[in-house]
Amino acid sequence: MILDAQWITLIWMMLSGVVMGVAYDSYRVLSWQLQFPKWSIHSLDLLYWIASALFVFRMLYAGNHGQLRFYVFLGLIIGVCFYFWLLSVTTQHFVVMLIKLARTLIQWCGHILNILIVVPIKGIYKMVRVLFGFILAILIFLGKLVVQCLTPFGKLFYWMFRPLLSYWVTPQWMIRVGTKIAVIWKRWFQGGPRNE
Template identity: 30%
Template sequence: MTLTVQFETLVSMVAMGILFGALLDTYQRFLKRPNRSRIIAFFTDIMFWCSFGLLIFYCLYRVNFGEIRLYIFLALLCGYSAYQALFKSLYLKLLEQTILIIVNIFLFLKRCFYFLIILPIKIIIKIVLVFITFIGKILLFLAKTTIYLLLFIGKIIFSPIVFIWRFFPAGVRKKAADLYEKLAGFFLMIKNKIMNTVKRWKK
């Protein structure tokens, strides 16, 4: 390798050491190891180290085509030490502020979504349901009133017929009485259904 490539490799590995310190603190911040089981922590640790190892190899490949020298590991160690001494506290404060900003933005967007989309939909649905309930109650009231009115008119119309009916032969009256009972049972069933429906709507 030429001196230029070696210098670029050295600088790149120092930068990777600093990046490793930042990524490690970020990983530990989000992992929250005391709250995680050992199995999950074990697998996430393996994924983290493998991912960072691939990242280092990719960086080396771009700089010096993947040639490994002893000073590469020393440069990584120097970069990590520089991060611990100079940048760790600043980065952790910046990380917490960034997390806080992202959380606040998420909560703001969540509230906007609720008040601009969810809440209007709920209000519209409630209005439609109230309107449908009101129309249904009116229709049921009209149906109930119509049935009572028809029964009242029927009584008025059929009262003279009932009086005259007494002079008909007993056989004819018996057949008519059977037919009347069937019709009365049919109308009573309809009346009960309407009353039950009205009670449910009132609830």
């Protein structure tokens, strides 16, 4: 019974080593493909090792309730060596393929959004601008047409009321009114000559 638990723990640790290798290669390819800043690599390395330690502890706890034995480290080493010997290159190619697929999907989504949203909005904007310019041109044309139609009536109106307008607008009339007001002012307030 104890031997069975040891073999189960050894297998769990070998699987943990393989998973650690897959996570390491995936993280390394992602950081290279996405060009993470150099200052973030150390922080990400620390996060990787913390996550790996928690994962191994969880697997160890599931295998033998967290008891550390020699075969635990042996299983981890065998799993990691087996992964880097046989699966590392395949995992790296698979992660690169996934990144390319994700980029292609993002580009396709961008094209679809461009076709479904951006292009119609631009088309509506251009159509509204052309329509507004057309309406403005029609209004200007109608305004000029109205002015041309009303010009003869304006000339007729001016010809009919020209004597009256010239009388009210003539500076001579203003001078005469000003002179009369000055004479009245002098008579009433300044004691000018009175007829007795």
